[in-house]
Amino acid sequence: MNLYRPFPSVISRIIPHTAIDYTFIMQYEGSVKPGQFFEVSLPKYGEAPISVSDIGPGYIGLTIRKVGVVTNSIHTMRAGDTLYLRGPYGNGFDLEQYKDREVIVAAGGTGLAPVKGLVDYFAAHRREAKSFTLLAGFKSPADILFREDLAAWEKSLNVVLTVDQGDAYYTGRTGLITQYVREAAIEDRNQVQVIVVGPPVMIRHTAAEFLRQGVREDNLWVSYERKMCCGVGKCGHCKMDDTYICLEGPVFNYTKAKGLFD
Numbered sequence: 001m002n003l004y005r006p007f008p009s010v011i012s013r014i015i016p017h018t019a020i021d022y023t024f025i026m027q028y029e030g031s032v033k034p035g036q037f038f039e040v041s042l043p044k045y046g047e048a049p050i051s052v053s054d055i056g057p058g059y060i061g062l063t064i065r066k067v068g069v070v071t072n073s074i075h076t077m078r079a080g081d082t083l084y085l086r087g088p089y090g091n092g093f094d095l096e097q098y099k100d101r102e103v104i105v106a107a108g109g110t111g112l113a114p115v116k117g118l119v120d121y122f123a124a125h126r127r128e129a130k131s132f133t134l135l136a137g138f139k140s141p142a143d144i145l146f147r148e149d150l151a152a153w154e155k156s157l158n159v160v161l162t163v164d165q166g167d168a169y170y171t172g173r174t175g176l177i178t179q180y181v182r183e184a185a186i187e188d189r190n191q192v193q194v195i196v197v198g199p200p201v202m203i204r205h206t207a208a209e210f211l212r213q214g215v216r217e218d219n220l221w222v223s224y225e226r227k228m229c230c231g232v233g234k235c236g237h238c239k240m241d242d243t244y245i246c247l248e249g250p251v252f253n254y255t256k257a258k259g260l261f262d
Contacts, residue, residue, distance in 0.1 A: 003232050006041050006084035012059060013079055017145045020066040021110065022075060023053060026083065028060045033092030034117030035223055035251045038062065039231050041084040045073040049228040049246075051114040052088065063113040063145065089231035090250050093118050093195070093221075099128045101193045104184045106135040106177050106206050108198025112145055114223050114250075115197050119153060126156045133158040133184045137177040137202070141170040158184075177202065181209045189214035197223040207254060220254035 013025040032052055040062060041047035048070045054061025066075045074083065095118065103122065105115050122132045134153060138144045140163055153159050160180050162173040173180065177198075186192050194215050196206045203222050210220060226238035228246040238245040240260040252260070 004086070004230070006039070006086045008082045009085045011077060011079050011081050011083060014077075015061075017063070017147070018143055020075075021063060021145055022066075023061045023063045024074070024077075024083070025054065025059050025061050026085070027058065028085070029058060030088075032060055032088045033094070034121070035092035035114050036088040036090045037114075037228065037231070037250070038085045038087035038089070039228075040064070040070075040074070041086070042070060042073050043084070046070045047086075047229075049089075049231065051225075052092075053113040053116045054120070055117045061116075063110065063116075065110055087231060089228070089246055091248070093223075093251055095121060098122070098193050101129060101191055102131045102187060103129045104133045104135070104186070104192060104194045104210075106137075106181070106194070106196045106198075106210075108137045108177060108202035108206070109139065109143065110145065111198030111202070111223070111225070112136055114225075115195060116146065116149070118195070119157070120149070123153050123156050131158070131185075131187070133160065135160045135162075135177050135180055135184065137162050137164070137198075139164050141167055160184075176205075178205050178209045181206070181213060186213060186215070190216060191219070193219055193221070195221045195223070217254045217258070222252055222254060222257045224250045224252065224257070224260075226250070
């Protein structure tokens with residue numbers, strides 16, 4: 001079996017979120033977990049690792065930001081067109097780990113995409129977690145992803161949405177996610193499960209704030225976004241120390257993640 005051989009997948013629907021962020025709903029049959037990723041390719045243009053943002057019967061959602069040759073080309077495609085996928089790769093989030101616990105997800109920017117499937121699950125199965133808080137931060141109102149989903153999640157989850165800087169029309173919270181960690185209202189710091197996903201600087205400071213609030217290191221989880229070119233531990237682009245992020249991650253317990261260095 002050729003590990004690098006992709007399979008075709010038809011675009012069922014395209015959902016625009018911002019000027020540069022679209023979710024592509026792809027036809028897919030198979031098991032996949034939140035936090036896993038696919039290698040998405042387009043002949044003549046190349047391949048890019050994309051996290052799974054939506055999971056459903058017969059489909060997955062891939063939220064793709066227009067930032068380069070491959071993704072720029074994907075953004076010109078329409079429903080009915082075909083992309084090529086390899087995967088899923090990575091370990092993803094184990095939903096059983098978070099059931100019957102207090103759960104807090106802190107996501108910065110496009111870091112909300114890899115955990116969206118997990119948030120969707122607990123929004124639909126609210127009683128399977130003791131409590132669920134989502135802290136979602138974006139640079140500006142124009143950068144907010146999944147607006148309709150955020151509105152729906154607020155009906156069953158504690159959602160704290162903030163932007164770094166508002167505009168004349170924005171009336172919500174402003175400031176960094178770290179300013180709102182205390183709004184998570186942790187009841188049992190020994191049992192709460194905390195997930196932090198986003199840019200490296202955001203992960204570092206947000207994780208540190210939760211630790212200052214008394215969250216145990218082994219109850220803290222992070223997901224690393226790296227240039228995972230092959231997805232199977234062969235190219236080495238994602239390697240940190242002796243750890244291949246594409247194989248052992250991208251989801252890590254903080255006890256492991258804190259020791260990973262470029």
